[in-house]
Amino acid sequence: MITVILLLFPVAASLFVLAFPPARAKYLALTCSVLELLLAAYAWINAASVGGYQFLVDIPWVSGLGIHFKVGMDGISLLMVLLTALLVPLILLATFRRDIRKPGVFYALILFMQAGLIGVFVSLDAFLFYIAWEAALIPIYFISALWGGENRIKATFKFLIYTITGSFFMLVGIIYLYLQTPGSHTFDITAFYALSLDYQQQVWVFLAFFIAFAIKMPVFPFHTWQPDTYAAAPTAGTMLLAAIMLKMGIYGVIRWILPVVPVAAVDWANVIMVLAIIGLVYASIIAFRQRDIKRVIAYSSIAHVGLIAAGLFTLNVQAMQGAMIQMLSHGINVLGLFFVVDILFDRTGTFDRAALGGVVHRAPVLAVCFMIVLLGSVALPLTNGFVGEFLLLSGLFRYNVIFAGVGGLTIIFSSVYMFRLYKDTMLGGANELTAGFSDIRGSEKALLLIVAALVIVIGVYPGPVLSLTENSVSLLLDQVNAKLMNFELLSDNLLP
Amino acid sequence: MTSLIIVSVLAVAVLYLGLFKYKTALLPVSVTGLLAAAAMAAMDWDLEKMYFSEMMLFDNYAVAFSILLILTTLLIFGLSRNYFEKISNNVAEYYALMLFALAGGVVMVSFHNLAMLFIGIEILSISLYVLAGIRRKDPASNEASLKYFLMGAFATGFLLFGTALIYGATGSFNLAAIASSGAFESALFRAGVLLMMVGLSFKVSVAPFHTWTPDVYEGSPGLIAMFMATVVKTAGFAAFLRLFLMAFAEASAFWAITVAILCILTLFAGNITAVFQDRFKRLLAWSSVSHAGYLLLAILAVGFSASSAVLVYTIAYSLASVAAFGIMILVSRARGNDHLDSFNGLARTNPFLAFTLTLAVCSLAGIPLTAGFFGKFYVFKVALAQGYTWLVVLAVINAMIGIYYYFKVIIAMYMKENANAVAIQLNPGFRLVLSIVVFLIFLFGIFPGLIANIL
DSSP, X not given: OHHHHHHHHHHHHHHHHHHSOGGGHHHHHHXXXXXXXHHHHHHHHHOXXXXXXXXXXXXXXXXXXXXXXXXXEOHHHHHHHHHHXXXXXXXXXHTTTSXXXXXXXXXXXXXXXXXXXXXXXXXXXXXXXXXXXXXXXXXXXXXXXXXXXXXXXXXXXXXXXXXXXXXXXXXXXXXXXXXXXXXXXXOBHHHHHHOOOOHHHHHHHHHHHHHHHHHHTTOTTSOTHHHHHHHHSOHHHHHIXXXXXXXXXXXXXXXXXXXXXXXXXXXXXXXXXXXXXXXXXXXXXXXXXXXXXXXXHHHHHHHXXXXXXXXXXXXXXXXXXXXXHHHHHHHHHHHHHHHHXXXXXXXXXXXXXXXXXXXXXXXXXXXXHHXXXXXXXXXXXXXXXXXXXXXXXXXXXXXXXXXXXXXXXHHHHHHHHHHHXXXXXXXXXXXXXTTTOOXXXXXXXXXXXXXXXXXXXXXXXXXXXXXXXXXXXXXXXXXXXXXXXXXXXXXXXXXX | OHHHHHHHHHHHHHHHHHHTTOHHHHHHHHHHHHHHHHHHHHHTTTTOEEETTTTEEEOHHHHHHHHHHHHHHHHHHHHOTTTHHHHXXXXXXXXXXXXXXXXXXXHHHHBOBHHHHHHHHHHHHHHHHHHHTOSTTOHHHHHHHHHHHHHHHHHHHHHXXXXXXXXXXXXXXXXXXXXXXXXXXXXXXXXXXXXXXXHHXXXXXXXXXXXXXXXXXXXXXXXXXXXXXXXXXXXXXXXXXXXXXXXXXGGHHHHHHHHHHHHHHHHHXXXXXXXXXXXXXXXXXXXXXXXXXXXXXXXXXXXXXXXHHHHHHHHHHHHHHHHHHHHHHHHHHHHSSOBGGGGTTHHHHOHHHHHHHHHHHHHHHTXXXXXXXXXXXXXXXXXXXXXXXXXXXXXXXXXXXXXXXXXXXXXXXXXXXXXXOOOOOOOHHHHHHHHHHHHHHHHHHHOTHHHHTOO
16 A cells, blocks of 8 residues: 555645645645655565565556556665655755746646656556656656756757657557467566567567667667756756666666566677666766766766666676665765756856866865765765675676676776866865855755765665665566576477 | 437538527537437447448447547537637538538448448538538638548549449448458459548548648638547548448458558658648648558457557547647637747646647657557557557657657747737637546546446
């Protein structure tokens, strides 16, 4: 039941917010999102440490077509739900000191998007998954396109076309799988897991799903929408996109590709990893060349996600667990970084790193928080980024040393461009732009302190997060391996 | 059957009301009559009655589509208050002709004999030829009427010729007799099937027989274009499917490839041309061509799920089209034309209209949580179930092209400004109909089971 409440409460909240006086909408929105966080925490506390789905709810939705409203959470879903529920209040908080036109609609859209995101993470029915997938997209399109900055119409339109293109292919894949299920067909995920498709079918289904997820993540070469959209979207939108929405793609791979079409996934793993690592190096180099600080963060996000994507396809526990915790850490860090960028832009009106400098003298608290988040982002030990990247790289190392070696460059690269970013913006002498810089206060301070605290807490004590997903990850890998074995047995039998 | 009689008598009654100048009574009488007709049609549910020595069969298929046609007409009548008065003095003719066309539509969805199919199409078409040209002094309207009439007459020729050949091959006009004749291999029969396909393709604007569509839609009054896009298209497709399902299903191996090719042509012609339109009415006309392509996908999948898919799709499409055409009428009346730029700033002046139109085009584009998504999903499903994977992939590519042009109008409404725009006044009829449409699009989008299991 709690899953349904988690899913529907943000929808109700967004309607409340619409009906509420716009001037006070942000308070109501924040309250609702905090309640949602408490609900998620309640679910976490009550979750048993088993690998399977918990809090299952299964209601027939469209009888006759085998469509069910089936939701539930295993450890992986629960982590993603926690991530969403944790970050949305922070994102709302980030907008508190900014002027938002039509605040009622803005906050309602954010909450509605939260419902879509949660829906993606808890759906155990492919039809529902698809609906939630799109329900998360439409609000973020409007958030970015209506409240965004320069060049927003073109950039967000590109984003929309790109992502919908991916999802339509996924829809075909979903219907195809549905038609392979026995009897009167069903969209139930367990039926999808039980399918034994031949190689050709697996590859096509894999490609249909992977395009959708790769565009969302984004994996090179499907990333071209991302920097423009991140740059054009308002900060809250960028945070939603980078911190939560791209996790939909990663989650999709874990939930809908690996256990459903494992043979194709194993077969294509090298291709995907090479793409991911190319993207990682490529994005790092571009990040190095950017003057626009928002774009530096955007490209660094591609690099980090590249490493996660590569880790997923190794199919070993380390890398998977690393991907899990890195999803959480990346969400927190990128949110913090984008918020720092937003503060800099708010005070100085520029995204140009060369035009900034010397902020540390004026805003020591900001500088310290920025440094902590930055260290998390470059994966310094005892920060949250380290746990994830270490596990990912060690998993990748087991799979292929060269991949791990090149992938490991991400840490070096990111140190280079992130520290340079820090140097250019924070250090040095103040200029006329930054001379009147005021330090963070109120909601800004609260937000950055929370983020900085999370960076350190998760870095020092990642245990609870790792144990949350441990059982589910090993169960998932067991399922995948069992299917792989089965497939080999079958194909052996087929040989003359 | 009673509903057909009611609709026909209603049309005559409306003509008489016009003759005696009871203009204020026109709308209430028509609406009451239509409600009665819909109720009567619903009473026939599950009865499966044959009429006129097996000329017509009121099975559930016929009942469901009749009700859909009648209710869509009702929605259009809801928008028509004070609309026709501005165009001409002879308001009664509008209502009467639309009702006659509706009667033709009801015949088209319930025929069990090729002769009835022909009669239904003719009743529908002749009313439409007049309706398209009803603005007598407007050259565009005249052009629309002439074009529609000439092309329509030509297509009717094909249809009749095909009917004759089928009769020659099977010795009967009766659908059941044709289906059991076993003459599917004969060249006569095959030529007949193809010729009938051409005739019907014209009526539902399937490429390459669609060229009349944009000009006729543009020249006709907005509400008539709406009627063509919804009622006429629904009736046409219901007839198309009924014919191929009840009479030619056994020969599907022969005609399926032709339908598949028509489907691809229609999808690409409709969608790609729609991208380049800068007038909303023409954009909708081309999009209606493209929707014919999606519906053809369902026809390929002969079987019970095909009729369900066509029903779901036409419900979703009709609802969205009523909203889209309705708002197009309002905007072009208030701002002089239906250019996409006229929609600039609509979100600021009329948030309700902007939201409704957004929902409508999202439904047309197939975005989830709208009825249109489920329509597309269902159509793709039945086509995939028949193994037309390549066709569905092409259709999906077209759906993406669709997103591009549908969102152009959303971008105009929400993201472009028009400083001089003033709020558009809505009359109560519009407000009511648009609210109903919004409600239904959401309802069927969130609970698709309500329409998916009718047939």
